[in-house]
Amino acid sequence: MATRVQENFPLQRVDMFAHPTQDDYERAKDKARQLLRSVLPEAEWLDLEETGVIQLSGKRGKYVISAYSQTEIRDASSGCCVAYACLQLSIPAPTYDRMVAEYLLIKNAEDVYWKTANIFSRRGNEFGIATLFLIAFDVALFVNLLLEVLTVH
Numbered sequence: 001m002a003t004r005v006q007e008n009f010p011l012q013r014v015d016m017f018a019h020p021t022q023d024d025y026e027r028a029k030d031k032a033r034q035l036l037r038s039v040l041p042e043a044e045w046l047d048l049e050e051t052g053v054i055q056l057s058g059k060r061g062k063y064v065i066s067a068y069s070q071t072e073i074r075d076a077s078s079g080c081c082v083a084y085a086c087l088q089l090s091i092p093a094p095t096y097d098r099m100v101a102e103y104l105l106i107k108n109a110e111d112v113y114w115k116t117a118n119i120f121s122r123r124g125n126e127f128g129i130a131t132l133f134l135i136a137f138d139v140a141l142f143v144n145l146l147l148e149v150l151t152v153h
Contacts, residue, residue: 025094032096039100054103058110065102067095073119085117 020028037045040054048054054065061082064072073083087102105113 029094029096032094032100036096036100036103039103054099056103056106058106060110060114063102063106065099065106067099070120071102071117081122083122084120085113086120087113087117 036048040048044054044056052066052068054063056063056065057076060073061076062074062079063085064074066072071085071087072081073085074080075082085102087098087105089098089101102113102117105116
């Protein structure tokens with residue numbers, strides 16, 4: 001009976017995704033942009049080029065998909081923002097890939113989009129306690145400035 005000898009070869013692990021270069025990122029971004037252009041109708045692509053957002057109507061409202069902020073969900077009749085949506089991809093990807101995913105989900109499976117994305121309701125007046133403290137601090141600084149000016153003269 002032949003014995004099998006295990007040879008110890010050094011493990012060569014290829015970590016091509018561990019540290020992508022700037023060129024890799026730019027190439028991925030360009031491909032994602034090309035994919036978005038192929039998915040969008042020409043009129044919507046031109047609108048995206050001009051405004052920086054994709055505007056899309058669905059059953060639950062109007063959506064404004066932006067590359068650099070959360071998606072706005074607007075009331076279909078008034079156009080007022082009623083909520084924000086955040087769709088987190090499971091892998092690091094260019095922002096245009098997220099825009100493609102959101103556009104296709106809203107267009108073809110809006111209910112799935114609502115189950116998948118994190119939806120944050122927007123209430124009427126968004127003044128939080130931090131905003132009130134900031135306003136109070138600004139008023140205090142202004143009063144202090146006035147007192148300084150009036151006491152010098």
